[in-house]
Amino acid sequence: MKNIILASVIGLFSLSCFAETIQSTHIDSATGAGTWRIHAHGVSFSLTQILPEQAQAFYVNRGFTLKQIESYTSSCVYMAVLRNDNAPGTIHFIRNNWSILIDGKPHSLVSVDNWVQKLTTDNTKNSALVAFRWAQFPPEQEYETGGDWNQGMLSVGLPSGTQFDAIARWDIDGKAYETKLQGVRCGK
Amino acid sequence: MVNKQLTRILMMVSTVILLTSGISYAEELPPLTHKLTAIKKLIKVPNLRLKNMNEEIVDIKDLKGKIVVINFWATWCPPCRREMGSLERLHLATKDKNVVVLAVNIGEDIDTVFSFMGQVEPSPSFPILFDPDAASMKDWKVRGLPTTYIINPNGFIVYRAVGGREFDHPDIQQTILSLSSNGQI
Numbered sequence: 001m002k003n004i005i006l007a008s009v010i011g012l013f014s015l016s017c018f019a020e021t022i023q024s025t026h027i028d029s030a031t032g033a034g035t036w037r038i039h040a041h042g043v044s045f046s047l048t049q050i051l052p053e054q055a056q057a058f059y060v061n062r063g064f065t066l067k068q069i070e071s072y073t074s075s076c077v078y079m080a081v082l083r084n085d086n087a088p089g090t091i092h093f094i095r096n097n098w099s100i101l102i103d104g105k106p107h108s109l110v111s112v113d114n115w116v117q118k119l120t121t122d123n124t125k126n127s128a129l130v131a132f133r134w135a136q137f138p139p140e141q142e143y144e145t146g147g148d149w150n151q152g153m154l155s156v157g158l159p160s161g162t163q164f165d166a167i168a169r170w171d172i173d174g175k176a177y178e179t180k181l182q183g184v185r186c187g188k
Numbered sequence: 189m190v191n192k193q194l195t196r197i198l199m200m201v202s203t204v205i206l207l208t209s210g211i212s213y214a215e216e217l218p219p220l221t222h223k224l225t226a227i228k229k230l231i232k233v234p235n236l237r238l239k240n241m242n243e244e245i246v247d248i249k250d251l252k253g254k255i256v257v258i259n260f261w262a263t264w265c266p267p268c269r270r271e272m273g274s275l276e277r278l279h280l281a282t283k284d285k286n287v288v289v290l291a292v293n294i295g296e297d298i299d300t301v302f303s304f305m306g307q308v309e310p311s312p313s314f315p316i317l318f319d320p321d322a323a324s325m326k327d328w329k330v331r332g333l334p335t336t337y338i339i340n341p342n343g344f345i346v347y348r349a350v351g352g353r354e355f356d357h358p359d360i361q362q363t364i365l366s367l368s369s370n371g372q373i
Binding site for chain 1: 223225262
């Protein structure tokens with residue numbers, strides 16, 4: 001009897017640990033854009049693809065020309081959301097520490113500053129650049145537990161059809177944590 | 189070729205409508221919470237001197253003695269749009285209780301903000317300030333939109349919220365109004 005109770009407790013504990021880090025995927029039937037979500041260590045992380053036409057519309061509406069923003073909008077852009085739901089403390093992250101893996105091999109992300117530099121020409125409107133900078137997922141941030149969060153755009157710089165894993169990393173008082181979204185795909 | 193271009197234009201127009209209305213992603217987004225983070229070490233309020241919708245200068249130094257709720261936002265930011273109605277309800281509930289709600293728009297012009305106001309229910313009646321170059325973001329250590337600070341009557345930042353909130357929630361209202369009697373936390 002004791003063994004059965006112990007086995008049940010271990011089973012439930014394992015199940016709850018599994019549920020804690022389970023990944024879900026949703027494909028929008030109208031657009032084909034996917035959303036990949038995971039909850040781990042009290043933190044939610046998700047990527048939702050923004051289709052090139054959607055990204056173009058957003059930035060043209062902010063003052064870019066199609067030509068100016070083309071390199072960015074065709075680079076496989078996601079809406080990233082990171083949220084401290086109930087982590088054991090304040091989470092701190094530096095986005096450049098995150099990883100994109102293709103078949104297990106790392107692929108570098110272009111930093112927000114580099115994108116701003118690339119998009120800055122004599123003809124680019126300042127208001128468009130300001131909107132671009134602040135529409136990106138923050139390069140560095142701290143979230144208190146209980147619901148601090150941001151959403152922002154994240155370019156992974158990959159051609160359509162590419163499948164990759166995305167690892168988000170953060171620390172709490174210097175202790176490192178990470179979570180991985182597997183099988184994220186750049187839609188067409 | 190013409191059909192392809194037409195489809196592209198239609199898709200762009202519909203996307204602009206969806207993105208600017210903030211509806212498309214609403215069901216995908218995390219729920220707005222009602223928790224403010226207490227600042228452990230009080231921060232003296234940074235400088236802020238910007239024009240409002242009437243192009244009059246508003247200086248935060250002139251608001252000393254009041255509780256100030258200051259929200260950094262943009263019309264294209266979905267969580268900013270989601271919380272704007274709740275900021276107005278907070279403003280309506282607290283404007284006679286020594287509370288001032290301010291929103292600092294980042295990088296947009298008066299016409300863009302004015303047309304957005306008509307889409308918010310209830311439409312904001314609190315002051316909107318304009319920071320066209322996002323210059324205030326560095327001084328205020330804003331790393332992402334929206335970010336909101338609560339300033340006590342002595343001129344110190346005492347609470348912070350990163351990401352969208354339900355500002356008209358009774359818990360938030362109570363926290364803000366308690367600063368009136370305490371002066372500081």
